[in-house]
Amino acid sequence: MVGRRDRGSRLQSARGRSASSARWLERQLADPYVRRAKAEGYRARAAYKLLELDDRFHLLRNARRIVDLGAAPGSWSQVARVRAPSATIVAVDILPITPLPGVETLELDILAPDAAAAIEARLGGPADLVLSDMAANSIGHPRTDQLRTLALVEAAAGFAARVLRPGGALVAKVLGSGAGNALVAELKRRFESVRHAKPPASRRDSSETYLVAQGFEG
Template identity: 65%
Template sequence: MARGVKDQGKRVKTARGRTASSVRWLERQLNDPYVKQAKADGYRSRAAYKLIELDDRFAVLKEARRVVDLGIAPGGWSQVVRRRRPQAAVAGIDLLPVEPLEGVTILELDFLAEEAPGALLAALGGPPDLVLSDMAANTVGHKQTDHLRTMGLVETAADFAIATLAPGGGFVAKVLAGGTDPELLALLKTHFRTVKHAKPPASRKGSSEWYVIAQGFKGGIETPPGMGES
């Protein structure tokens, strides 16, 4: 019978059919102040506060006019962009369906698909000033494999940013413990004036996630993958 919860320090008793890991997840959700605040503020996920905290520290959204949100589901980061930069054009992409957001073009498409870069640029109507990526690969339970899969997404996102960003633009992406791989870090330092790592307070203490913040894109516009002449 254990379905009751307390108002403070809520604990979920194990019920038939509920695994110990699901109980821990539910307890964490019930007691997470960011989850509660997200509901109060109308954000779709607690992840919104990660971008808010990164923006407060690094001003990543300052003067952004065109923003790409890679891995947009469920939409918390794009909500932050719209609230802080209401005049900005925003295009997001995800394999998962996402409920519509006012002022945001949402593409239900694999970011790795050949047509994805062109579709994002077409939705924005020009080169982005900021590329955001909160993407992470689906885990398989093998730490090294999960790391490689997620970092592969980060590298693809970085390639997209370098190929499409307007001069002076920025790139923010989720990475895992240990930060950005040396080769990718060197690439970012070549193309951006500053490259930093941060773990916003909204990232759970036990999480291995960090964020790389690259600002001041140096280059011009290159032809992104899938945008060449036929």
């Protein structure tokens, strides 16, 4: 049960906010993953999504070069740094990323013509793992949001096909019913295994899942 003091502080924090902002704040305060991230030094609760995916699929084991697309604020790169301590990690986002020890950061748009070459230059060789937590900014229309995010998934898949070594892996966020049939078919042609997964840290009311493609074959 929420104590009187806690309830009062929540109401005071929410005062002056819009109804949607107040609901978001209340959910954040009640979210055990948010509290855990703060206690354990992760920049966002999203860290636990990657931790759970890695527990299941062993994505970071023996990874030497890792690209983190849509990395801001940096929680997935933090996880990668912990679980692959000797890896070269390149974190990329259109937004600035506060520097992380042992992580190369690039502020650029993955859709820009020269983006892939800039990332490859920082990697210094073929990647073992491409991570993408990219999602388009929501406009409040689920189908449109899904299609706009799918375009980013396709961009991540195209980039992965360029930089992955044989046997490498791709993880990418998708919304709604998942990746389109054409994209899944193309990934199955290029990878040994292609699956959708929803880690426990993903909120129940979220439509997000993660596409996990392993065993890159070229």
